[in-house]
Amino acid sequence: MSALLRVQDLRVRFRTMGPLKALATGTKAPFIDAVCGVSFQIRKGETLALVGESGSGKSTIARTIIGLQPALSGSIRFGAQELIGLTATERMPYLRRMAMMFQDPVGSLSPRLTVQSLLAEPFRIHGVSNRDGGAEAERLLRMVGLPADVGRRYPHQLSGGQARRVGVARALALNPELIIADEPTAGLDVSVQGEVLNLLARLQDELGIAILIITHNLNVVRHMADRMAIMYLGRVVETGSTQHIFDYPRHPYTQALLSANPVPDPDAVLNRIEIKGEVPSMLRRPSGCEFHTRCQYAQEICRGVFPEPSASGDDAEHSFKCHFPLKHESGPRWEKSTALTS
Template sequence: MSALLSVQDLRVRFRTMGPIKALAIGTKAPFIDAVCGVSFEIHKGETLALVGESGSGKSTIARTIIGLQRAVSGSISFDGQELTELSAAERKPYLRRMAMTFQDPIGSLSPRLTVRSLLTEPFRIHGLKDRDAGAEATRLLRMVGLPADFVGRYPHRLSGGQARRVSIARALALNPDLIIADEPTAGLDVSVQGEVLNLLTRLQDELGIAILIITHNLNVVRHITDRMAIMYLGRFIEVGSTERIFHQPRHPYTEALLAANPEPDPDAVINRIELMGDVPSLMRRPSGCEFHTRCRYAQDICSHVFPEPTASREDAHHSFKCHFPLERETPMRLEQRRLSLAGPLRK
């Protein structure tokens, strides 16, 4: 089955200084590479998570896919059509089939527009003048579990959870095939987080949409995703099924992320893994494996040879970049703790 979205060797960079200053101080490359050679696919009805620390490049990938950021090189193909070769006007029909919910739900909603105007804005942008704005707004609110009388409210009168639902409703306006959800549970109470995740899961089951979810919340990842990709300094360092990575992480950074998952039980035995040092600057990337400055398993080769992608012997779709991958399974106590905390894995 062909992929709905295919991203191949995507590279995104940002200029750190103007060309005149760069020339004056003799800098040949006044840029930082935020995304370095990232490749992945998403199929219809599938959920993929991008996981990593803040600043690892997750949101940059999302913004590049929907055209808010330009890629330096690489391919972005949607339903078989290469998007990077199209003009803004030519991309519009394909962008209509994608939608994104942003990390700050209230900040992404114009304070000058009512909920009705916010929900029907996609119809105006895409020239769909034959729609009944009132009926469409009511339909979308109903889909996300909000009453019809919310159409007259302004964003400042919405709670965080309500604003998140309005953002999801707006994303659903044009019946997209793909939704990109950037930190969909950020800033929400735990109970509201559960409601939002259940809403996304229900909508996916009903509509068959694919979801690209960006988060550092591992409980979210375990609850709703099929596959996950771990990012570090703009690269994928481990990719595979959610079940496989939680059960047997192969990269030391993934192991540390899983061990750092919050534990609500004060009596639980927690096996934390303390990483050495700070996250390196994108302006001064370490040579070799970029994680070697913080890795407790690092050896001499790690400091000067970049590891090539390696497929797991047990699962060809599980790949990682590490000279000395972990061979052991996740400790049983950690596995039991995550199961009790997050519930069963999504199948």
């Protein structure tokens, strides 16, 4: 199946100081690279999870895809159309086909508008004048399991779960093919988290929507995602099917993340892997493999040579960037990797 969204070698850079200050202080590179050569694709109707610690570049990727943040280089193709380089006007037809749920469910809703006005807003922005705003708002509220009278409320009158459902409803307004959900369960009670995830799963089954879910909650990933991509310091270090990565992680960072995942069983035997040291600053990236400063398996080559993408022998879609990937059979815990030739 062809990709609905294809991100290739995406790079995003932020300036850390103005040109005059950089000149006065003698700073030659007054910027940080928040996203460094990230590539992935999403097929129609599937869910891909971007996973990683806070500050790893997940939300920056989402904002770049929908045009809120410019890319330094790379490619973002939606269907057959390249989005990087388009003007805001040229992007509008493609933005109708994708929608974003922002991390803060209440903060992403204008406090001056009622829920009904918020749900009608996408139709006004995209010039859809043949729809009745009130009727569309009621339809969307029913779709996400909220009563019609919620439409008369303002965002501050909503609970966290209700605000999140309104965000889902607004994302669905123009019948998108792709929803980007940035931490869709953040700040919600566990029971409400389950309701929101089940709602997204149901709507995906009914409407065939593809979902890019951004989270550090691995229980959400296991419940929702077909495939996952692990990010560290602005790079994807491992990607593949969710089940295969959970069962057979190859990158030491992935293994440590999975070992830290909470288990709802008080009698479970936990084998936590503690990552030593602090996350390096993006202003002073380590040479070679950027995880080598915290990796218990690091060798001399890791300190000087960045690893090429390698493939897992038993899953063609499972790839990783590690000189000494973990093994899951008898023998040494790691093996020398073989770089992909393609």
